[in-house]
Amino acid sequence: MADEVKLHGFRGSPFGCRVEIALNLKGIEYEFIQEDLNDKSADLIKYNPVHKKIPVLVHNGKPISESLVIVEYIDDAWKGVPILPRDAHEKARARFWAKFIDDKCIPAVFKALGSHGQEQAVAEAQEQLQFLENELKGNKYFGGDNINLVDISATYLAYWLGAAEEALEIKVLTKDKFPKLTEWCENFVNCQTVKDTLLPREILVAFYKKRFGKA
Incomplete structure (x- = not known):
């Protein structure tokens, strides 16, 4: 069964872009969900109730927020090109x-x-x-x-x-x-x-x- 990967973001955000770069480096297919920052979706609020901000990655129904935390998660969850050094x-x-x-x-x-x-x-x-x-x-x-x-x-x-x-x-x-x-x-x-x-x-x-x- 293929992973379900969704990214709640906003085109033009450098922080969301970080996550997209990491996903692309790993060759991961994902669905991009464009958020209106003036009218955030119920899903975004549900997935990130603390900060209510993009980006949020949802991997098989489990949300991860904060761009650098997400990038590290991507590196841990998928093999392929390493994003963090192994040493x-x-x-x-x-x-x-x-x-x-x-x-x-x-x-x-x-x-x-x-x-x-x-x-x-x-x-x-x-x-x-x-x-x-x-x-x-x-x-x-x-x-x-x-x-x-x-x-x-x-x-x-x-x-x-x-x-x-x-x-x-x-x-x-x-x-x-x-x-x-x-x-x-x-x-x-x-x-x-x-x-x-x-x-x-x-x-x-x-x-x-x-x-x-x-x-």
């Missing part, structure tokens, strides 16, 4: 950097964008991004030659940030300051597994222009 120390490091991206990097970048490029906010975001620049160590991906949990965690930085920068006409992740991170962004979004999950850039740019009053 205990390397696995712990991957989890550390994934948490760092969520707790430090993305909030700092959000603050810089929300300030419309205010110098201090941009400097604070760049301070966090520098840690990721150093961590890449010249590798193609944070996982070395293959995409891993850290790469998936940084999906927002790879694609959404550039669209927001274009819409606001500011730069946070600059090529001169972050040559390795810029190259990583290109490698990541041009990987077919990732590319298949992404909205066209012009849609995101238009969204950010409207959101930040630039339209």
Whole structure:
């Protein structure tokens, strides 16, 4: 009997995109259920009563929520391409950097964008991004030659940030300051597994222009 896999998400969410990338890496067929974030479905509320947020993966009727928790679940539940390293120390490091991206990097970048490029906010975001620049160590991906949990965690930085920068006409992740991170962004979004999950850039740019009053 085939697994029944459903993903409650929203096209255009970088957090839902993380889960789609993981599913694609494993070659898992799934049903995508588009949620209206202003009128969430009864199923979404039932499956994620604590946060009432997307994404939620439902595997054979059992729900899992929170994007990075879901990605780890996918890695545990299905064989195929590994998403987390098998070595205990390397696995712990991957989890550390994934948490760092969520707790430090993305909030700092959000603050810089929300300030419309205010110098201090941009400097604070760049301070966090520098840690990721150093961590890449010249590798193609944070996982070395293959995409891993850290790469998936940084999906927002790879694609959404550039669209927001274009819409606001500011730069946070600059090529001169972050040559390795810029190259990583290109490698990541041009990987077919990732590319298949992404909205066209012009849609995101238009969204950010409207959101930040630039339209």
